[in-house]
Amino acid sequence: TGNHWGYGKEDGPTAWHKNYPVAEGDRQSPIDIIPNQTSHDSSLGPIVLNYDHCTSINIANNGHSVVVEFEDSDDRSVIRGGPLDNPYRLKQFHFHWGGKGCHGSEHTVAGNSYASELHLVHWNAVKYKTFGEAATAPDGLAVLGIFLETGDEHRWLHMITDALYTVKFKGSVTDFKGFNPKCLLPSSLQYWTYLGSLTTPPLHESVIWIVVKDPIVVSEKQLGKFRTLVFTGEEEDQRTRMENNFRPPQLLKGRKVRSSN
Numbered sequence: 001t002g003n004h005w006g007y008g009k010e011d012g013p014t015a016w017h018k019n020y021p022v023a024e025g026d027r028q029s030p031i032d033i034i035p036n037q038t039s040h041d042s043s044l045g046p047i048v049l050n051y052d053h054c055t056s057i058n059i060a061n062n063g064h065s066v067v068v069e070f071e072d073s074d075d076r077s078v079i080r081g082g083p084l085d086n087p088y089r090l091k092q093f094h095f096h097w098g099g100k101g102c103h104g105s106e107h108t109v110a111g112n113s114y115a116s117e118l119h120l121v122h123w124n125a126v127k128y129k130t131f132g133e134a135a136t137a138p139d140g141l142a143v144l145g146i147f148l149e150t151g152d153e154h155r156w157l158h159m160i161t162d163a164l165y166t167v168k169f170k171g172s173v174t175d176f177k178g179f180n181p182k183c184l185l186p187s188s189l190q191y192w193t194y195l196g197s198l199t200t201p202p203l204h205e206s207v208i209w210i211v212v213k214d215p216i217v218v219s220e221k222q223l224g225k226f227r228t229l230v231f232t233g234e235e236e237d238q239r240t241r242m243e244n245n246f247r248p249p250q251l252l253k254g255r256k257v258r259s260s261n
C-alpha cells in the first residue's frame with residue numbers, strides 16, 4: 001500500500017525506484033569502495049567527535065532497523081572536521097545486518113562485505129533549521145559508517161543487544177538513556193568519504209558519507225541477537241525475522257571517493 005517498502009522480494013531494493021525514482025539517481029548509496037581507486041587527499045583532516053555530553057533518549061524498532069535516537073536541540077554531540085565545513089549534530093544511529101553466517105554491510109570494500117554496518121546519522125544544524133529540512137539538502141546530512149566483523153565479543157555492544165528484546169516488534173520504543181556511541185568506534189578513524197544518499201527510501205541525495213576503514217569486532221552471538229527482532233508489528237500474525245536489511249552497492253556514476261591519509 002502507498003509508499004510501503006521493505007527488503008523482501010516484492011518490496012525490496014530492486015522495486016524501490018517505482019515509488020522513489022531517485023533510486024536511479026547520480027549519487028546513490030551504498031557503493032563498493034575500491035581502495036586503490038580512491039584519491040588520497042592530504043587536505044582531509046581528521047574526523048573529530050564531541051559525544052561527551054550526548055544524550056540518548058530511546059531505542060526503537062522502526063520496521064526497518066533498530067534505531068537509537070538522541071536529543072538534538074543543541075550542539076552537545078557533534079561531528080566535525082574531515083570533509084565537513086560545519087559541525088553536524090548527532091540525531092540517531094542504527095544498524096544493517098545479514099542472515100546467519102552471511103554478510104550484511106551496505107558498503108563493500110573491493111567487493112567484500114562485512115557482517116554488519118553501523119550508521120551514525122548527523123545533520124547540519126548551522127545551515128538548516130530542522131532535521132527534515134537538512135535531509136533534503138545536498139550538504140544536509142553526514143553519516144559515519146562503521147563496519148562490524150565477527151570474532152571476539154564486543155565489551156560494550158551488550159548494552160544494545162541486552163535491550164533488543166524490548167523492541168522485538170515494529171513500532172516498539174523503550175527508554176534508552178546514558179549510552180555514548182563513542183564506545184562503538186574502532187581505535188583508528190581513518191576513512192573514505194564521498195557524496196551519496198540515504199540507503200533507505202526516500203533515498204534523498206543529501207548525505208556526506210564518511211566510511212571508517214577499520215571494522216569493530218563483535219561476536220556471532222551478539223550479532224544473532226539482532227536477528228531476534230522482526231520487521232512486523234505485534235498485532236500482525238506474520239513474524240518476519242529482521243535480517244538482510246541492507247541495500248546492495250549502487251553505481252558510482254563518475255563520483256570520486258577520497259581517502260584520509
Ligand SMILES: NS(=O)(=O)c1c2ccccc2cc2ccccc12
Nearest residue numbers: 064065094119121143197198199200
Ligand atoms: N541507512 S541510512 O543511514 O541512510 C538511514 C538514514 C540516513 C539519513 C537520515 C535518516 C535515516 C534513517 C534511517 C532509518 C532506518 C535505516 C536507515 C536510515
Ligand SMILES: [Zn+2]
Nearest residue numbers: 094096119199
Ligand atoms: Zn543505515
